[in-house]
Amino acid sequence: MDNSKIYKMPFAKVYPLYIQKAERKGRTQKEVDEIIFWLTGYDKYSLFQILSNNSDFDTFFKYAPKINPNAAKIKGIVCGIRVENIEDKLMQHIRFLDKLIDELAKGKSMEKILRE
Known part of the structure; x- marks a missing residue:
């Protein structure tokens, strides 16, 4: 499967969709941000930079300060695929975020x- 289209998608294009999905269910942007910070190690300032630079998913995860070691505890199905079985690390990280x-x-x- 060619994932290059997803990898090159600007994170700034998907980020508002994550927020909309959360808000439709009574959750907040702050909670979405907390999930992103937990998974990637970004903080408010560095996330703002990623969004401002219109960075793609590849860049977003490549420059993430640190993928949380507890991300390995994320299990389940996204888009019909078990996230824990995805071999391509970049795609797995994208699907981890989707799952969260x-x-x-x-x-x-x-x-x-946050697997606490």
Whole structure:
């Protein structure tokens, strides 16, 4: 499967969709940001830079300060595929983020989402 189209998609294009999905279910942008910070190690300032630079998903994850080691605990299905079985690390990280946002929208507590 050719994932290059997803890898080159600007993160700034998808970020508002994550927020909309969360807000439709009564969650907040702050919670979306907390998930992103937890998964990638970005902070508010560095996330703003990524968004301002219109960086793609490849760049977003390539320059992430640190993928949280507890990300390996993320399990489940996104787009019909088990995230824990995805061999391509970049695609796995993208799907991890999708899965966490899905969990937020489904009403899970932040404690459970962040695997604490």
